[in-house]
Amino acid sequence: xxxxxCDAGNHVLMWGRSQELVDEVNExxxxxxxxxxxxxxxxxxxxxxxxxxxxYSNIYVLAVPAQTLRENLTAWKSMVQPNALFISxxxxxxxxxxxxxxxxxxxxxxxxxxxxxxxxxxxxxxVLRQPAGAVAAAPTIAIAEKVQHLFTTPYYRVYTSVDxxxxxxxxxxxSVIALAVGMSIGMGYGENTQAMLITRGLNEVARxxxxxxxxxxxxxxxxxxxxxxxxxxxxxxRNRTFxxxxxxxxxxxxxxxxxxxxxxxxxxxxxxxxxxxxxxIEVPVIEAVADVVSGLLTPEQALDRLMEITTKAEIFxx
Amino acid sequence: xxxxxCDAGNHVLMWGRSQELVDEVNExxxxxxxxxxxxxxxxxxxxxxxxxxxxYSNIYVLAVPAQTLRENLTAWKSMVQPNALFISxxxxxxxxxxxxxxxxxxxxxxxxxxxxxxxxxxxxxxVLRQPAGAVAAAPTIAIAEKVQHLFTTPYYRVYTSVDxxxxxxxxxxxSVIALAVGMSIGMGYGENTQAMLITRGLNEVARxxxxxxxxxxxxxxxxxxxxxxxxxxxxxxRNRTFxxxxxxxxxxxxxxxxxxxxxxxxxxxxxxxxxxxxxxIEVPVIEAVADVVSGLLTPEQALDRLMEITTKAEIFxx
Numbered sequence: 001x002x003x004x005x006c007d008a009g010n011h012v013l014m015w016g017r018s019q020e021l022v023d024e025v026n027e028x029x030x031x032x033x034x035x036x037x038x039x040x041x042x043x044x045x046x047x048x049x050x051x052x053x054x055x056y057s058n059i060y061v062l063a064v065p066a067q068t069l070r071e072n073l074t075a076w077k078s079m080v081q082p083n084a085l086f087i088s089x090x091x092x093x094x095x096x097x098x099x100x101x102x103x104x105x106x107x108x109x110x111x112x113x114x115x116x117x118x119x120x121x122x123x124x125x126x127v128l129r130q131p132a133g134a135v136a137a138a139p140t141i142a143i144a145e146k147v148q149h150l151f152t153t154p155y156y157r158v159y160t161s162v163d164x165x166x167x168x169x170x171x172x173x174x175s176v177i178a179l180a181v182g183m184s185i186g187m188g189y190g191e192n193t194q195a196m197l198i199t200r201g202l203n204e205v206a207r208x209x210x211x212x213x214x215x216x217x218x219x220x221x222x223x224x225x226x227x228x229x230x231x232x233x234x235x236x237x238r239n240r241t242f243x244x245x246x247x248x249x250x251x252x253x254x255x256x257x258x259x260x261x262x263x264x265x266x267x268x269x270x271x272x273x274x275x276x277x278x279x280x281i282e283v284p285v286i287e288a289v290a291d292v293v294s295g296l297l298t299p300e301q302a303l304d305r306l307m308e309i310t311t312k313a314e315i316f317x318x
Numbered sequence: 319x320x321x322x323x324c325d326a327g328n329h330v331l332m333w334g335r336s337q338e339l340v341d342e343v344n345e346x347x348x349x350x351x352x353x354x355x356x357x358x359x360x361x362x363x364x365x366x367x368x369x370x371x372x373x374y375s376n377i378y379v380l381a382v383p384a385q386t387l388r389e390n391l392t393a394w395k396s397m398v399q400p401n402a403l404f405i406s407x408x409x410x411x412x413x414x415x416x417x418x419x420x421x422x423x424x425x426x427x428x429x430x431x432x433x434x435x436x437x438x439x440x441x442x443x444x445v446l447r448q449p450a451g452a453v454a455a456a457p458t459i460a461i462a463e464k465v466q467h468l469f470t471t472p473y474y475r476v477y478t479s480v481d482x483x484x485x486x487x488x489x490x491x492x493s494v495i496a497l498a499v500g501m502s503i504g505m506g507y508g509e510n511t512q513a514m515l516i517t518r519g520l521n522e523v524a525r526x527x528x529x530x531x532x533x534x535x536x537x538x539x540x541x542x543x544x545x546x547x548x549x550x551x552x553x554x555x556r557n558r559t560f561x562x563x564x565x566x567x568x569x570x571x572x573x574x575x576x577x578x579x580x581x582x583x584x585x586x587x588x589x590x591x592x593x594x595x596x597x598x599i600e601v602p603v604i605e606a607v608a609d610v611v612s613g614l615l616t617p618e619q620a621l622d623r624l625m626e627i628t629t630k631a632e633i634f635x636x
Contacts, residue, residue, distance in 0.1 A: 120513030130507045131625055133514035135632050154625060157514070159632035189448045191548040195438030196451035196475070199544035206538065217633045220524065220538035226517035229547060230509040307449055307472060314453050314477035315535045 001061065001089060001117075003127060006041040007153040014046040015053035022046040038127040054079035059087070059150070061117075062105075066092025067267060069101060073108040080109060087147055088116045091171040091227075092264045093271040100168045112139055115147045116164060118171045119222035120230030129155045135222045137161040137168070159222065166209040166218030173208070173272050173286065174228040175239045175265035177201035180289050181232045182243020183299045197285060198228055203314075204276070204283040211279040239265040246292065247299045269293050284309055319379065319407060319435075321445060324359040325471040332364040333371035340364040356445040372397035377405070377468070379435075380423075384410025385585060387419060391426040398427060405465055406434045409489040409545075410582045411589040418486045430457055433465045434482060436489045437540035438548030447473045453540045455479040455486070477540065484527040484536030491526070491590050491604065492546040493557045493583035495519035498607050499550045500561020501617045515603060516546055521632075522594070522601040529597040557583040564610065565617045587611050602627055 005012045016022050024030055025046040029039050047053055054060075058081035064072050069090060086109065090101040099107070102114050119134035126132055136147035136158050144160040151158050161167055180201060184193045202224055206216035218224060231237040242263045246255040256262075269290040276283040288302035297305070323330045334340050342348055343364040347357050365371055372378075376399035382390050387408060404427065408419040417425070420432050437452035444450055454465035454476050462478040469476050479485055498519060502511045520542055524534035536542060549555040560581045564573040574580075587608040594601040606620035615623070 120510050120517070122508065122510055125508040125510045130511050131502075131514065131621060132510035133518065141631075148629065152629070157625060157629050159629050161632045163633075184449075190440065190443040191551040192438050192440055192443045192450035193448050194551065195544045195548035196449065196540070198547055199438070199538075199540050200451065202538065202543070206535070215633060217524070217534065217538070220517075220520065220535070220543065221632050222514070222517050225520070225538065225543055226513045229516055230513035233509040233512065233551070303449065307475060311466065311470070311475050311477050313459075314479045314539050315481075315533060 001063065001121070001123075001126070002044055003040055004151055004153055004156050005061070006044050007129070008151055008156075010150060011057075012044055013053055013056040014044065015050060016046055016048060019048050022048050035124065035127050040127075050076065051079060054081065058082070058084045060084060061087045061089060063089045066090045066101060066264065067094060070094060070104050070108060073105065077109060084109075084111070084113065085143070085146070086111070086114045087150075088114070089118070091118065091175065093172045093268045093275070095267055095271050098271045098275055100165070100172065102164055102168060113143065114138065114164075115143050116168055116171075117147060117151060117158070118167055118227065120226040122230055122234055122236065124236060126156070131155050131157075133157040133159065133222050133226065135159045135161050135167055137164045137223070139164060161218065161221070161223075163209075163215045163218045165212055166214030166216075167221070167223035169208060169212070169214065169275075170202075170205050170219050170221070170224030171227060172268055173201075173205050174224060174231060175263070176269045176272055176286050176289050177205075177228055178231040178237060178239035179243040179246075179263075179265035179269070179293075180285055182237075182240040183247035183289075183292070184303065185240070186244040186247020186249075187299060187303065194232065198225075198232060201285040202228065204281070204285055207281050208276055208279070208283065211281050238263040242266065250298050250300070252293065252295060265289065266293050319381065319439070319441075319444070320362055321358055322469055322471055322474050323379070324362050325447070325474075326469055328468060329375075330362055331371055331374040332362065333368060334364055334366060337366050340366050353442065353445050358445075368394065369397060372399065376400070376402045378402060379405045379407060381407045384408045384419060384582065385412060388412065388422050388426060391423065395427060402427075402429070402431065403461070403464070404429065404432050405468075406432070407436070409436065409493065411490045411586045411593070413585055413589050416589045416593055418483070418490065420482055420486060431461065432456065432482075433461050434486055434489070435465060435469060435476070436485055436545065438544040440548055440552055440554065442554060444474070449473050449475075451475040451477065451540050451544065453477045453479050453485055455482045455541070457482060479536065479539070479541075481527075481533045481536045483530055484532030484534075485539070485541035487526060487530070487532065487593075488520075488523050488537050488539070488542030489545060490586055491519075491523050492542060492549060493581070494587045494590055494604050494607050495523075495546055496549040496555060496557035497561040497564070497581075497583035497587070497611075498603055500558040501565035501607075501610070502621065503558070504562040504565020504567075505617060505621065512550065516543075516550060519603040520546065522599070522603055525599050526594055526597070526601065529599050556581045560584065568616050568618070570611065570613060583607065584611050
């Protein structure tokens, strides 16, 4: 994303904790651990100094793990410039509070000058400048358009939205649905089963959006469907891969050992379920994932339960 | 689909033109040309006799090539039983008249007792009884529920809809979008580009639905998103494969030679574009495909033009 911002004509300073990585970006213009031998823009600078980073600009693009956002912002609060704009690239729900990322920013920093940029943006393809699209969502169209202009390049198309809640929920829940899709692959099922889980999972997102007075069509946009389709298609998606191992082995322990200790869909699934139940929405795909993650059901039992639920009208939002 | 109907407890007689295939179904319970060594239900019978087929039941499930439907129905009209129900599994637009399949049925047979069943239902996975979902759409909820009951089995979930127009448009246009996705794969692009084309392509379907007073959310359902995701994920999809060869070679001639003379997305693209333009809807993804198919643009020029269009609000239906 830093490269996209450079390519769009901005001066960009990245902050990072690792001196080694910061030096590599400044000296070799690479990030070999994550982006192999791709050469980053020469104008892209990096620093480990927080004060240098916060003084450089009053537009901050946030890219830290979702569960660490509150703690980081609290530590950084005193360094923030006046009239700062915060742009979140984070996807997830804070498990301890069931908060969305922009809710945390607004709570900790007491500002409404917040936007998110989200969509099917796998880093390894973006760095090759392959054509991609995203949505910039903000409380006002003016902020959304500002973010759109900051990020737009010939290979990166940014659409605007004022449905922050819908786009943010969609982005958080896609990790949970990608886990379900991964499980079905691990259990040996093909495109029909995956497509059903994707479509019915996004139907749950749409109903959840509607129950929160957000736009159900955001679930069908780049933040929801787009991001989910890219995640499910990518062998690099940790949610999908974790689900695959889980579906094949039937064991959370095996998946945690073979893939990663935590992936976002695992961390978020129970919080997302709770958010749905609070507004009285049935979300069988999300619930299936939450029950597998918490050890209540095996992947097979979860899929059996899903298939047994009575089918209704496909769309029953309005 | 005949197997699904058998598994749901119906008595099913298939009609086909090929004596060889009909004999194989009756004697060996296989369809080796299309379904390899899968064993079909023993109760599934087949015939080459049209009169036998039309006398067997007054519920007819239609599965013929889209461009031959009118001609077939006209020939069959005199054999149809009173109060017959027609269930279409066809996806496409009749190029000569720009009609949807249910419009043709209603015109030729002068009935409104029509339904469609559609969704991500690749035959090679259905025959293995892998979990799948579909939508039964009809002018009334009573007809839709009748079709739902006819097809429901433990591995096949049928949702209902009264949005025939939306589901049918979505099913027809998915072939065109799958061509676009295939082209991007052929040009060497990855998940980000595919997800953008899928999402923005379905956004065009949603806007087209809204312009016809159909439900834009049908585009995000099993008939639209679901079917498209399965097509784009399957190496067996002729639309995707045709697009891939087209994207790689840049040549319609090569794709026609290597894949197939016509695929549904190629046949339908100009008709779909015309349907959109009649109601004043801009559909850049569909237009890009139509212009490549008709030789006006190379795949590369078409993608360049897509990326140059000014981005707007992501959702501007309501």
